[in-house]
Amino acid sequence: MPLIWFSRCATRLIRSAGGSSAPHAAMGFADAKMKRMRQFLTTLVVVWTAASIATFIYSQQQNIPSWIAIAVLPAFLIEAGFYLMPGFEDVRRSLTGWGPSLSAPRF
Numbered sequence: 001m002p003l004i005w006f007s008r009c010a011t012r013l014i015r016s017a018g019g020s021s022a023p024h025a026a027m028g029f030a031d032a033k034m035k036r037m038r039q040f041l042t043t044l045v046v047v048w049t050a051a052s053i054a055t056f057i058y059s060q061q062q063n064i065p066s067w068i069a070i071a072v073l074p075a076f077l078i079e080a081g082f083y084l085m086p087g088f089e090d091v092r093r094s095l096t097g098w099g100p101s102l103s104a105p106r107f
Helices: 002-013 024-061 066-087 089-096
Strands: none
């Protein structure tokens, strides 16, 4: 048993010289890009949460049936996402790569 344990530890500690070891510079660039996209997604989740709460409160105040508020909520959430996109440069860049049909409204 100890021999198997030792060989497992040894294989986990060695570095592979094959194709799985990526250059550190490329890893830093990918991490920076993911960090900026994570900022957009975090902002989107916060805005969607606030919009959902506001929809509930507004529908209660105006006596709007909950089934109507729930039916319209996805449209408002998608619109809020499109409203946030111009504020994040990486999202704008990714949209322009999709072609002229989606990037026609210049952000």
